[in-house]
Amino acid sequence: MGLGEIELIERLRRQTGTGDRVLLGIGDDAALTAPQGRTVTTVDAVVEGIHFDRASSDARQIAHKALATALSDLAAMAADPGELYVTLGLPAKTDPDFTLAMADALVELAAGWNAVLAGGDTVGSPTLFLGVTAVGHIPQGEEAVTRGGARPGELVCVTGSLGGAGAGLLMIQGRAAGARLAPGIREALSSRQLTPQPLLEAGRALRGLGVSALIDVSDGLGTDLGHIARTSSVAITVDFDRVPVQEGVAEVASAVDRHLPDLALGAGEDYELALTLAPERFEKVAGALESCGTKLSRIGEVLTGEGVRLTRGGEPLPMPRGFEHRS
Amino acid sequence: MGLGEIELIERLRRQTGTGDRVLLGIGDDAALTAPQGRTVTTVDAVVEGIHFDRASSDARQIAHKALATALSDLAAMAADPGELYVTLGLPAKTDPDFTLAMADALVELAAGWNAVLAGGDTVGSPTLFLGVTAVGHIPQGEEAVTRGGARPGELVCVTGSLGGAGAGLLMIQGRAAGARLAPGIREALSSRQLTPQPLLEAGRALRGLGVSALIDVSDGLGTDLGHIARTSSVAITVDFDRVPVQEGVAEVASAVDRHLPDLALGAGEDYELALTLAPERFEKVAGALESCGTKLSRIGEVLTGEGVRLTRGGEPLPMPRGFEHRS
Numbered sequence: 084m085g086l087g088e089i090e091l092i093e094r095l096r097r098q099t100g101t102g103d104r105v106l107l108g109i110g111d112d113a114a115l116t117a118p119q120g121r122t123v124t125t126v127d128a129v130v131e132g133i134h135f136d137r138a139s140s141d142a143r144q145i146a147h148k149a150l151a152t153a154l155s156d157l158a159a160m161a162a163d164p165g166e167l168y169v170t171l172g173l174p175a176k177t178d179p180d181f182t183l184a185m186a187d188a189l190v191e192l193a194a195g196w197n198a199v200l201a202g203g204d205t206v207g208s209p210t211l212f213l214g215v216t217a218v219g220h221i222p223q224g225e226e227a228v229t230r231g232g233a234r235p236g237e238l239v240c241v242t243g244s245l246g247g248a249g250a251g252l253l254m255i256q257g258r259a260a261g262a263r264l265a266p267g268i269r270e271a272l273s274s275r276q277l278t279p280q281p282l283l284e285a286g287r288a289l290r291g292l293g294v295s296a297l298i299d300v301s302d303g304l305g306t307d308l309g310h311i312a313r314t315s316s317v318a319i320t321v322d323f324d325r326v327p328v329q330e331g332v333a334e335v336a337s338a339v340d341r342h343l344p345d346l347a348l349g350a351g352e353d354y355e356l357a358l359t360l361a362p363e364r365f366e367k368v369a370g371a372l373e374s375c376g377t378k379l380s381r382i383g384e385v386l387t388g389e390g391v392r393l394t395r396g397g398e399p400l401p402m403p404r405g406f407e408h409r410s
Numbered sequence: 411m412g413l414g415e416i417e418l419i420e421r422l423r424r425q426t427g428t429g430d431r432v433l434l435g436i437g438d439d440a441a442l443t444a445p446q447g448r449t450v451t452t453v454d455a456v457v458e459g460i461h462f463d464r465a466s467s468d469a470r471q472i473a474h475k476a477l478a479t480a481l482s483d484l485a486a487m488a489a490d491p492g493e494l495y496v497t498l499g500l501p502a503k504t505d506p507d508f509t510l511a512m513a514d515a516l517v518e519l520a521a522g523w524n525a526v527l528a529g530g531d532t533v534g535s536p537t538l539f540l541g542v543t544a545v546g547h548i549p550q551g552e553e554a555v556t557r558g559g560a561r562p563g564e565l566v567c568v569t570g571s572l573g574g575a576g577a578g579l580l581m582i583q584g585r586a587a588g589a590r591l592a593p594g595i596r597e598a599l600s601s602r603q604l605t606p607q608p609l610l611e612a613g614r615a616l617r618g619l620g621v622s623a624l625i626d627v628s629d630g631l632g633t634d635l636g637h638i639a640r641t642s643s644v645a646i647t648v649d650f651d652r653v654p655v656q657e658g659v660a661e662v663a664s665a666v667d668r669h670l671p672d673l674a675l676g677a678g679e680d681y682e683l684a685l686t687l688a689p690e691r692f693e694k695v696a697g698a699l700e701s702c703g704t705k706l707s708r709i710g711e712v713l714t715g716e717g718v719r720l721t722r723g724g725e726p727l728p729m730p731r732g733f734e735h736r737s
Binding site: 106107110111112113114115116117118121122123124125126127128129130131132133134156157159160162166168169170172201202203204206207208209210212214216217218219221227229230231297298299314 | 433434437438439440441442443444445448449450451452453454455456457458459460461483484486487489493495496497499528529530531533534535536537539541543544545546548554556557558624625626641
């Protein structure tokens with residue numbers, strides 16, 4: 084690659100510190116940490132041409148998306164962010180300035196999310212990719228929230244609004260040119276796709292409040308609620324009329340001649356949180372989330388049985404087919 | 411990809427268990443573990459066309475190399491193997507049988523190295539790659555061995571023998587056709603390249619024996635001892651005549667018209683362990699390693715100063731330039 088691995092590691096080592104938990108970060112065979120309580124670990128990767136394009140994203144935006152998608156899984160376990168480890172797959176012809184901008188962005192973004200970039204690796208690769216390992220922590224005596232605790236009679240809820248990331252991608256790809264949108268709405272949709280925000284504060288605020296199942300909306304609400312239904316051995320119904328859809332998404336769906344539910348529930352990448360809870364807990368949980376600036380909406384119910392069923396205006400709605408905009 | 415991610419995850423989930431430390435493995439947003447003592451974490455990746463080729467390696471061999479190179483970093487911290495997390499980057503046209511063979515191999519190989527495949531992710535990618543996160547553990551009250559503790563007056567030692575992986579690669583690439591080697595020696599060199607063995611037992615046997623610095627030989631002995639010298643702020647001298655070179659490596663070096671030290675010390679990928687220790691500790695440490703079937707050789711000394719110096723027959727030897735056999 085254009086920039087020596089030793090030079091890059093030395094630069095990162097100087098910028099990142101150790102701390103109470105990270106005893107030894109970048110620069111040895113492995114990082115050394117002293118975790119307390121329980122540890123939550125997730126791995127993810129973003130790949131050029133699949134999850135991002137250098138034509139529409141700069142180094143910082145690519146780093147942002149890579150870290151955010153991994154950190155979102157920590158939010159979805161109700162964990163505190165801890166350590167990040169990044170593997171950079173770099174084509175031989177990569178501009179050293181790009182690599183340095185990426186390294187600086189990784190360090191800064193990690194710190195902004197209260198995480199430490201504790202290790203990494205660079206490898207040659209024909210395709211640019213970033214593999215991210217995100218490690219979170221649950222303090223001693225507290226519990227993570229998994230996908231497996233939903234029970235019949237509970238409510239199904241989702242944070243924020245959906246469809247923005249999918250609509251943003253269609254805009255960036257130039258496929259939604261016919262949509263008439265105010266500049267601020269365009270910008271919000273585009274940011275939703277390029278620089279998603281992991282709901283870390285919201286996720287950790289959910290610990291200890293009796294939320295029975297929790298997942299982040301990465302693949303699309305239908306698919307992600309399917310994971311909760313399967314893991315919890317329950318059925319889930321969702322009323323599409325109650326699903327909060329981001330402003331501008333309907334116009335984009337119309338411009339590309341697709342049904343709104345396909346875009347709002349099928350495109351994914353919104354990184355909102357979907358959860359289940361007993362009805363009597365709704366007010367308290369919604370209040371805790373509101374303190375983090377996050378709105379919670381009731382969108383459905385947990386029933387006995389299996390699978391996810393969608394309705395709209397009381398009529399069954401086909402499951403969104405997803406958006407085959409990615410190879 | 412050819413095989414659905416849910417199907418693959420379900421298959422892996424059925425095959426892998428949880429345990430005392432892994433409370434929740436594959437199948438939720440993240441794995442949930444309850445580590446004790448200190449945690450050691452490393453990330454690594456192998457990429458098609460750079461670290462392996464499907465023409466010369468099957469799914470199991472690729473999985474083997476990916477896990478082994480990451481686990482070797484745990485050995486180099488003197489840690490016990492714990493959890494493995496794998497990100498599979500899969501081209502759209504990947505044969506489902508290949509993916510399944512890869513998944514089965516990952517589970518089996520992890521178990522064979524006393525590790526648990528606790529999580530993973532599949533992503534679409536134009537280039538096949540495996541990202542591996544290896545997590546190891548140091549029991550309460552014991553210490554990891556880092557790169558930073560070498561002191562002037564100590565010995566420099568290396569396990570096993572070097573150069574085999576580099577010679578094996580030249581053979582596999584058909585560039586060493588002129589080397590006259592017995593079939594058993596060819597086979598040993600080839601295995602050294604395709605299915606390296608992480609020295610996990612040897613690594614953990616080194617805990618508590620006063621080894622001052624430890625690293626695995628992945629980039630080539632010269633480069634790797636350079637990491638110890640820099641991190642420990644010392645100089646290191648190595649007498650090439652004392653370096654154990656694997657049988658057949660000299661013949662391959664001769665067949666490709668290169669100096670033996672370039673191949674033995676520059677090609678890397680042997681995954682032996684290099685270490686420093688006070689002279690009076692040598693016998694005890696060598697004995698502990700012998701109990702794991704690993705031979706330890708004294709090859710040099712730690713001095714004040716900086717950098718690594720090689721000698722052969724008392725004369726200075728240029729640092730091996732490495733082998734540019736990989737893009």
